[in-house]
Amino acid sequence: DAGVIQSPRHEVTEMGQEVTLRCKPISGHDYLFWYRQTMMRGLELLIYFNNNVPIDDSGMPEDRFSAKMPNASFSTLKIQPSEPRDSAVYFCASSSAPTRRVAEQFFGPGTRLTVL
């Protein structure tokens, strides 16, 4: 399997622009997670999905952030409008927990976002 795929790997944009990050989870995994990594706050969970349904978005920092999972093989994280403080590395992860036993999360390579 190719692992979790994220695109783009790097994104540089100007304040106020819309940014869309994309993720393809590992085939067969029914959980998908979005995390953000910054120097100040470390790694923090933004939102997660189970079977394409958002379960907990309490980590989403503001209404400017939104995430969707239209099907089992694709998810997006959108920031509109972007601000310099959104600059971070955004990770997508997926896992399989068919018996509700927690399985390890496999992480994508991350998208490094810079908002000027």
Place this chain on the structure above:
Amino acid sequence: AQKVTQAQTEISVVEKEDVTLDCVYETRDTTYYLFWYKQPPSGELVFLIRRNSFDEQNEISGRYSWNFQKSTSSFNFTITASQVVDSAVYFCALEGPGADGLTFGKGTHLIIQP
């Protein structure tokens, strides 16, 4: 609320020394899962181990070993005979019983000098 504390921000040792990374966690759940991830300079997050709260057996995998002590809420990670390639940031993480996402510690930056 869950919390993971990695008190060691940075550790620097000379190659071939043994090194232990500390992890202390807080949770109200009776069932939970503990993880270690490695983040090398290239930036990806590499899974190392998962341990559930029912299993306090220590685990060894090559030069890596993990010591889980429920009584002290600790899940420490030891690298024996460290190598330069072990240089990375290591994260300890905690998850509750419901596959609801990882709570990470701040990470320990491990530097192995040749």
